[in-house]
Structure formats: structure tokens, C-alpha cells
Amino acid sequence: MKHLKPMVIKFIATFIMLFVILNLFFGMSFAKVxxxxxxxxxxxYSFGDVEILPRTNNTIASLADFGLSLVTxxxxxxxxxxxxxxxxxxxxxxSAAAITIFEYFFHKYMLSFFQKQTDRVLPRPRPLPANFQTETSEEIRPKIEKNHENK
Structure with missing residues (x-):
């Protein structure tokens, strides 16, 4: 139920942009829009705003929404x-470019909306620990003995 308000806002904005672009400029029917x-x-909403946005930042989520909108x-x-x-x-x-501009501002709303709902910042995945090992030795350069006697 908490997702209903953002989905309605997103649907109305998406519909208005697609209606103007697809219906008025390109002649697509109302039902298809x-x-x-x-x-x-x-x-x-299910991929970009619920899955990608909490794990990344606004820019990456907007770029992902551009690709998703274009393909869809x-x-x-x-x-x-x-x-x-x-x-x-x-x-x-x-249409995808117009929706991406809207999505950038919608993501800011989503971050504040879910922060108010949960009273905490959205969780970000913790990076995996980096277990690096290196091999060391006592010598940096090999010792070269100069034997003048063996020449």
C-alpha cells in the first residue's frame, strides 16, 4: 500500500509525457498510450525505483531508467x-529522454518518501571485504659479488 502513491504519481507523469509525444506529435491512439x-x-517502478535506486545513486538509476524506457x-x-x-x-x-528528466526528480522524491516511511536511509549493500595477499622477500635487489680473483 505504501507504493501506491508513488506509482500513481509516476503513472500520471508518464502518461502526460507519452500522450504529448506519442499522441499529439506521432498520432498514436489514446488506448495505446x-x-x-x-x-x-x-x-x-519495480526495477528502477525499488531495485536499482536503493543500491546505487540517482544518476545511475536515471541512466538505467533511460535504457529501460527506451527499450520498453x-x-x-x-x-x-x-x-x-x-x-x-x-x-x-x-519519449525516453523526457521520462529520464522526470525520473531524475522523481528519484529525489522517492528517496525522501521512503526515508519518511522508514525513518532511516535506504540500505546500501556492503562492499565485499578485499582480502589481498602479497608475497614479500628480504631482498630487493640480488647481491652481486664481485670476485676479481676469479677472472
Whole structure:
């Protein structure tokens, strides 16, 4: 239940951006935009905001959301429309860029939202201990004996 409010905010913002870009500029139908927005919201929230963001920082999570948005929008647009392939990629690229800008600010909200919910900072994975071993010797340089007698 605590995830409902952020998902609704994310869905509304995603829908508005995709409606403007895909419907008004590229002529995709309203129902297809709703389907893509809902699918992208669920996929992006569960992977980007719940899994990636707590383990990394805002920049990495935003870049991951860009790739995820680009692939998801491109794949779903190709599955539900009969457009030529080049407008699909261009429209997907523009949509993913717009969503990434929103995601950057949404991640800041998510960090503060979950910090208020749990009254603590989101956990970060602890790095594995580095067990390095080195081999040492007593000599740095070998001793070269100079025997002038054996020449």
C-alpha cells in the first residue's frame, strides 16, 4: 500500500509525457498510450525505483531508467502499431529522454518518501571485504659479488 502513491504519481507523469509525444506529435491512439504508460510505469517502478535506486545513486538509476524506457517504449510501440520503424525509434528516443528528466526528480522524491516511511536511509549493500595477499622477500635487489680473483 505504501507504493501506491508513488506509482500513481509516476503513472500520471508518464502518461502526460507519452500522450504529448506519442499522441499529439506521432498520432498514436489514446488506448495505446495508456497501455504503454501503464506497462512502463509497472516495469520502471519495480526495477528502477525499488531495485536499482536503493543500491546505487540517482544518476545511475536515471541512466538505467533511460535504457529501460527506451527499450520498453520501442518494443511496445512496435507491438501495437503499424508505423514505419524509423518514427518508432525517434518517438521512443524522445519519449525516453523526457521520462529520464522526470525520473531524475522523481528519484529525489522517492528517496525522501521512503526515508519518511522508514525513518532511516535506504540500505546500501556492503562492499565485499578485499582480502589481498602479497608475497614479500628480504631482498630487493640480488647481491652481486664481485670476485676479481676469479677472472
Amino acid at each position: 495508456v497501455f504503454i504508460s501503464l506497462s512502463l510505469t509497472i516495469i520502471s 517504449i520501442w518494443f511496445l510501440s512496435a507491438a501495437v502499431t503499424y508505423f514505419n520503424r524509423s518514427p518508432l525509434f525517434i518517438s521512443s528516443l524522445i
